[in-house]
Amino acid sequence: MLDPRSLRRFRKNRGALVGLGIVVALGLYALLAPALSAFPPELSDFTAPRTPSGTLSGPSARHWLGVDHLYRDVWSRLAHGARISLGVALLATTLSSVVGASVGMLAGWFESTRARLVDTLLMRLVDIGLSFPYLLLVMAIGAALGDVTLSTILLVLGLTSWFGTARLIRSKTIQVRGLDYVLASRALGQSTFRLLLKHVLPNVAGPLIVVASASVAQMIIAESVLSYLQVGLPPPTATWGRMLQEGQSYLGVSPRLAVAPGVCIFLAVLGFNLLGEGLRDALDPRED
Amino acid sequence: MRWIPGKTSWLVALSCALPGCGGAPAPPLPAAGSPTPRQGGTLHAATFSDVRSLDAATAFDTVSSVIESLLYDTLVSYDAEGRLTPQLAERWALSDDGRRYTFSLRRGVLMHDGRELTADDVKRSMERALHPDTPCPVPSYYDKIEGYAAYHAGRAPTLSGVRVSGRYELQISLSSPDSTFLLLLALPIMAPLCESAGRTWRASFNLEACGAGPFKLEAYEAGLRVRVVRHHGYWKKGEPKLDAVEWQLGVQPFTQRFKFERGELDYLRELTEADSQQYRSSAAWAGQGAWESSLVTLGVFMNTQLPPFDDVHFRRAVAFAIDREQVSSVRPGNTTPRARMVPASITPDRPGQAHHRYDPARALEELALAGYPYDPATGRGGYPEAIEYLAIIDSFSQQSAELIQQQLARVGVRLRLSVVGFPTFLAKSGRPRTVKMGFAGWHADYPDPSTFFEPILSSRSIQEEDSQNASFFANAELDALLDEARISTDEARRAQLFERAEQLVVEQAPWVPVHDYRAFELWQPYLRGYRPHPLLPQYVRGAWLDRAERAASRRAPRTTLAWALGRGWSAPR
Numbered sequence: 001m002l003d004p005r006s007l008r009r010f011r012k013n014r015g016a017l018v019g020l021g022i023v024v025a026l027g028l029y030a031l032l033a034p035a036l037s038a039f040p041p042e043l044s045d046f047t048a049p050r051t052p053s054g055t056l057s058g059p060s061a062r063h064w065l066g067v068d069h070l071y072r073d074v075w076s077r078l079a080h081g082a083r084i085s086l087g088v089a090l091l092a093t094t095l096s097s098v099v100g101a102s103v104g105m106l107a108g109w110f111e112s113t114r115a116r117l118v119d120t121l122l123m124r125l126v127d128i129g130l131s132f133p134y135l136l137l138v139m140a141i142g143a144a145l146g147d148v149t150l151s152t153i154l155l156v157l158g159l160t161s162w163f164g165t166a167r168l169i170r171s172k173t174i175q176v177r178g179l180d181y182v183l184a185s186r187a188l189g190q191s192t193f194r195l196l197l198k199h200v201l202p203n204v205a206g207p208l209i210v211v212a213s214a215s216v217a218q219m220i221i222a223e224s225v226l227s228y229l230q231v232g233l234p235p236p237t238a239t240w241g242r243m244l245q246e247g248q249s250y251l252g253v254s255p256r257l258a259v260a261p262g263v264c265i266f267l268a269v270l271g272f273n274l275l276g277e278g279l280r281d282a283l284d285p286r287e288d
Numbered sequence: 289m290r291w292i293p294g295k296t297s298w299l300v301a302l303s304c305a306l307p308g309c310g311g312a313p314a315p316p317l318p319a320a321g322s323p324t325p326r327q328g329g330t331l332h333a334a335t336f337s338d339v340r341s342l343d344a345a346t347a348f349d350t351v352s353s354v355i356e357s358l359l360y361d362t363l364v365s366y367d368a369e370g371r372l373t374p375q376l377a378e379r380w381a382l383s384d385d386g387r388r389y390t391f392s393l394r395r396g397v398l399m400h401d402g403r404e405l406t407a408d409d410v411k412r413s414m415e416r417a418l419h420p421d422t423p424c425p426v427p428s429y430y431d432k433i434e435g436y437a438a439y440h441a442g443r444a445p446t447l448s449g450v451r452v453s454g455r456y457e458l459q460i461s462l463s464s465p466d467s468t469f470l471l472l473l474a475l476p477i478m479a480p481l482c483e484s485a486g487r488t489w490r491a492s493f494n495l496e497a498c499g500a501g502p503f504k505l506e507a508y509e510a511g512l513r514v515r516v517v518r519h520h521g522y523w524k525k526g527e528p529k530l531d532a533v534e535w536q537l538g539v540q541p542f543t544q545r546f547k548f549e550r551g552e553l554d555y556l557r558e559l560t561e562a563d564s565q566q567y568r569s570s571a572a573w574a575g576q577g578a579w580e581s582s583l584v585t586l587g588v589f590m591n592t593q594l595p596p597f598d599d600v601h602f603r604r605a606v607a608f609a610i611d612r613e614q615v616s617s618v619r620p621g622n623t624t625p626r627a628r629m630v631p632a633s634i635t636p637d638r639p640g641q642a643h644h645r646y647d648p649a650r651a652l653e654e655l656a657l658a659g660y661p662y663d664p665a666t667g668r669g670g671y672p673e674a675i676e677y678l679a680i681i682d683s684f685s686q687q688s689a690e691l692i693q694q695q696l697a698r699v700g701v702r703l704r705l706s707v708v709g710f711p712t713f714l715a716k717s718g719r720p721r722t723v724k725m726g727f728a729g730w731h732a733d734y735p736d737p738s739t740f741f742e743p744i745l746s747s748r749s750i751q752e753e754d755s756q757n758a759s760f761f762a763n764a765e766l767d768a769l770l771d772e773a774r775i776s777t778d779e780a781r782r783a784q785l786f787e788r789a790e791q792l793v794v795e796q797a798p799w800v801p802v803h804d805y806r807a808f809e810l811w812q813p814y815l816r817g818y819r820p821h822p823l824l825p826q827y828v829r830g831a832w833l834d835r836a837e838r839a840a841s842r843r844a845p846r847t848t849l850a851w852a853l854g855r856g857w858s859a860p861r
Contacts, residue, residue, distance in 0.1 A: 234705050236690045249542045253562040
């Protein structure tokens with residue numbers, strides 16, 4: 001996907017490299033979560049003491065980031081929170097990208113053809129979707145669902161965030177459709193499906209990756225908001241948003257409980273945004 | 289654009305990441321020490337929860353009852369020491385056979401609508417509360433009133449046991465003596481309501497609550513605020529001192545603390561454990577706070593209508609698997625482990641009393657008897673499905689649920705937590721065959737052990753909606769014990785009966801007491817005349833404010849951060 005010139009541009013972009021570094025580090029943290037923590041994230045360790053002033057047990061060799069209000073290991077909960085936050089964000093983005101790209105390519109392909117009704121219908125659907133404030137929509141659905149599982153979160157996030165992608169891919173598809181070699185392939189009788197798969201998809205892949213990178217950051221925030229507002233995964237599941245919500249009550253005596261997940265959310269969003277910007281710059285020939 | 293981290297921001301971030309940074313309470317807002325109570329001002333308070341109802345006949349939770357205590361007066365109430373005292377009734381007399389009360393009402397008592405209170409209003413309000421169409425949560429409390437059964441079943445047009453014998457005189461006849469009857473009349477359920485309440489219940493009265501209390505309802509915005517203003521026609525001359533009381537709803541405890549320090553709240557009760565300890569150990573706040581009485585038992589209910597809790601062995605397994613010490617250790621100041629239904633403040637603990645106990649081995653035995661053997665070493669067996677456990681969002685019930693979830697998992701019972709708002713919790717848990725298990729809590733309605741059995745465990749309190757008996761537990765022996773205790777005036781015999789009731793709860797385990805609870809209450813120095821009442825939660829009727837001080841404090845809001853930056857970080861004083 002990245003040709004040598006694009007790769008060279010990416011390597012020269014320090015912001016992109018920092019973003020990539022953060023993303024890789026958080027990815028490794030999430031993948032190695034069980035090995036990195038000696039304590040299960042949902043298990044209390046009642047041997048961790050509290051000070052007489054009510055301060056929760058702070059960082060120690062046993063608990064690297066101390067314990068939370070229910071004597072659970074903060075490091076372990078952060079690591080498992082990384083799994084959920086990043087996992088949900090990546091999978092929801094994948095779902096969103098697949099739906100958005102499919103709708104965008106179909107709409108763009110049929111634009112100005114006899115089947116342009118397909119384009120009209122799909123784009124009006126996109127208009128309706130984009131007219132809702134994204135986070136508000138996600139929160140409303142989350143609250144209405146009641147019992148939320150990992151798959152419902154994935155579906156809610158993935159199926160409410162593809163509208164922007166669809167619009168972008170549609171405009172890109174309209175450009176690609178008019179290229180000579182695509183017209184030649186059409187003249188040779190290739191099916192619409194093959195044309196979309198072989199000629200359009202590779203041409204829209206670049207912008208799709210850029211949008212997806214930024215979308216991951218948006219998904220991380222959305223999942224955190226849902227958890228923070230307690231309409232996400234039920235307790236005691238460790239998510240960064242829930243940890244932030246639980247930690248705020250102890251901001252006065254144990255600020256690390258809120259600071260730690262807050263920093264993680266910040267780094268993850270920063271990392272994916274820097275990476276997305278870097279990819280956009282790298283894939284843009286005007287950068288040369 | 290390049291981003292360069294400033295050294296200061298890193299230092300602040302680093303310092304805030306260290307344990308013990310900040311958190312010391314800001315100094316209290318000043319008080320002038322006026323010797324005489326002043327009239328005027330609005331008292332501001334907050335709660336994390338919402339108010340479910342303000343209709344005296346139906347509201348029956350600790351949040352609603354706080355507002356109700358401002359809106360409604362009752363025939364009898366409690367004085368500052370918790371002794372029963374006349375309120376709207378000037379006096380009462382009991383017949384020799386203990387079955388007929390005659391109440392003489394105060395004259396000149398004006399309701400919120402400006403009309404004078406008469407015996408007709410009292411009768412109408414009682415009939416409204418016990419009408420078959422009224423979702424009164426505890427009608428069985430009043431089943432000793434003659435004619436109750438026929439009236440509550442819709443077979444009689446009036447409650448024959450309540451008779452108006454004069455404009456200001458009312459007679460209530462009982463089918464048998466009831467040692468708790470006067471205490472029950474002190475509940476807002478029996479509060480006289482304005483004529484606008486009608487003879488039968490309607491939901492809209494919730495928004496236009498009207499009684500004879502010292503304050504009348506001005507605004508009720510669900511989830512946002514309740515504002516009550518002074519009832520100028522209140523019968524007790526010179527009271528209340530406050531012009532208004534405003535409760536903010538749905539405010540997180542963490543936010544409440546900072547609102548309190550800014551002077552936006554005058555009274556604070558819902559403190560986090562850490563904040564509570566900070567204030568308690570602060571010399572600057574000495575004398576501005578006190579513990580409320582512990583009149584609460586909190587625990588777990590199990591719905592005996594639904595499997596697997598229709599099996600007593602399964603219920604006992606759960607009861608044996610709960611480690612009360614662990615749960616209480618999360619809120620050491622507010623809670624102490626409790627293994628009996630009735631709090632020690634009502635029935636003092638004695639050796640040899642019946643009580644639950646933590647015994648994981650017995651839990652496994654009982655689980656095997658229920659048909660779900662579990663091997664903790666291999667993790668094989670146990671109950672095959674995750675059981676939904678209902679708790680209240682953002683409350684200690686949620687935290688205790690997370691701990692109980694761990695404890696039950698050790699004996700092979702998996703829980704799936706469902707956390708909902710307080711009104712939803714009440715609605716769901718009060719519906720038959722709906723919730724399998726969940727958080728249970730009961731605050732004494734009156735100072736007698738029966739209040740911890742009759743409304744939450746007697747078969748009479750089972751209802752199709754708003755059942756307080758969330759276990760839907762029906763046990764003939766318990767019902768008979770409670771019946772006898774109610775008509776008995778022999779204290780020793782009553783104590784025996786309630787001890788047997790405790791024993792039954794241990795044996796049958798429909799409800800597992802886990803801990804008691806008491807809150808540490810704080811108030812600003814300029815809030816005068818307030819002390820926690822021994823029985824009535826957050827009873828702020830007699831409070832008054834120094835308006836000049838309050839205005840000054842509002843001009844100079846403070847935050848912990850502003851104070852800390854100005855004075856430097858320090859340890860709690």
